[in-house]
Amino acid sequence: DVKVTQSSRYLVKRTGEKVFLECVQDMDHENMFWYRQDPGLGLRLIYFSYDVKMKEKGDIPEGYSVSREKKERFSLILESASTNQTSMYLCASNSDSGGSYNSPLHFGNGTRLTVT
Amino acid sequence: DAKTTQPNSMESNEEEPVHLPCNHSTISGTDYIHWYRQLPSQGPEYVIHGLTSNVNNRMASLAIAEDRKSSTLILHRATLRDAAVYYCILRDDNAGNMLTFGGGTRLMVKP
Numbered sequence: 001d002v003k004v005t006q007s008s009r010y011l012v013k014r015t016g017e018k019v020f021l022e023c024v025q026d027m028d029h030e031n032m033f034w035y036r037q038d039p040g041l042g043l044r045l046i047y048f049s050y051d052v053k054m055k056e057k058g059d060i061p062e063g064y065s066v067s068r069e070k071k072e073r074f075s076l077i078l079e080s081a082s083t084n085q086t087s088m089y090l091c092a093s094n095s096d097s098g099g100s101y102n103s104p105l106h107f108g109n110g111t112r113l114t115v116t
Numbered sequence: 117d118a119k120t121t122q123p124n125s126m127e128s129n130e131e132e133p134v135h136l137p138c139n140h141s142t143i144s145g146t147d148y149i150h151w152y153r154q155l156p157s158q159g160p161e162y163v164i165h166g167l168t169s170n171v172n173n174r175m176a177s178l179a180i181a182e183d184r185k186s187s188t189l190i191l192h193r194a195t196l197r198d199a200a201v202y203y204c205i206l207r208d209d210n211a212g213n214m215l216t217f218g219g220g221t222r223l224m225v226k227p
Contacts, residue, residue, distance in 0.1 A: 004159075035217075040219075042203075042216075042217045042218055042219055042220070043160070043216075043217035045216070059216075090159050090160070092159070092160075102148060102165070102207070104150075104162035104165070105152075105160070105162060106162070107159030107160045107161065108159050109157070109158050109159050110158070110159050
């Protein structure tokens with residue numbers, strides 16, 4: 001089974017801190033994604049990457065950056081955390097086989113970030 | 117982007133079939149219909165997907181209307197572990213991996 005592992009389940013950070021959220025997948029997937037999930041807003045795509053060192057903005061990239069130095073690892077960076085970035089963050093991956101649009105996404109269990 | 121409409125919540129009894137509806141009246145010819153579910157305190161989990169024909173797998177069945185403007189996810193025998201939020205999503209092959217989750221349907225299963 002595909003495993004997508006997020007480094008922390010819960011994080012509490014202070015306003016202005018630099019925050020790193022790490023995600024690792026073990027199935028050699030080309031594509032990796034970061035979403036945030038908020039009540040009433042569903043899941044919203046922040047950034048995605050379709051190859052090492054490649055990144056694309058999603059729907060809400062402001063205040064975030066990403067890094068993909070190795071195929072299995074995709075990091076989300078909050079350069080200066082703010083209280084409105086308190087949320088559940090979900091990492092996902094999928095492969096390009098059969099067409100990437102047709103390939104299921106595999107999600108991690110999420111990191112609940114609280115910014116105080 | 118084509119959108120989907122689902123009921124906010126549904127209830128089912130354990131061991132009975134569940135039919136979860138989804139309307140997508142603006143679906144385009146290149147949109148695949150995907151279903152995911154999210155159990156409490158977990159990330160979303162892929163359930164099933166299809167384009168035009170009905171599909172079956174070990175988790176569920178997907179029935180797609182002939183005009184593709186609606187679909188139904190069928191759980192053949194609901195268990196307490198099926199209590200989750202179910203998301204119906206359209207994936208456009210021209211949009212790559214821009215997959216948009218809406219509000220979903222919260223399924224409650226009564227023993």
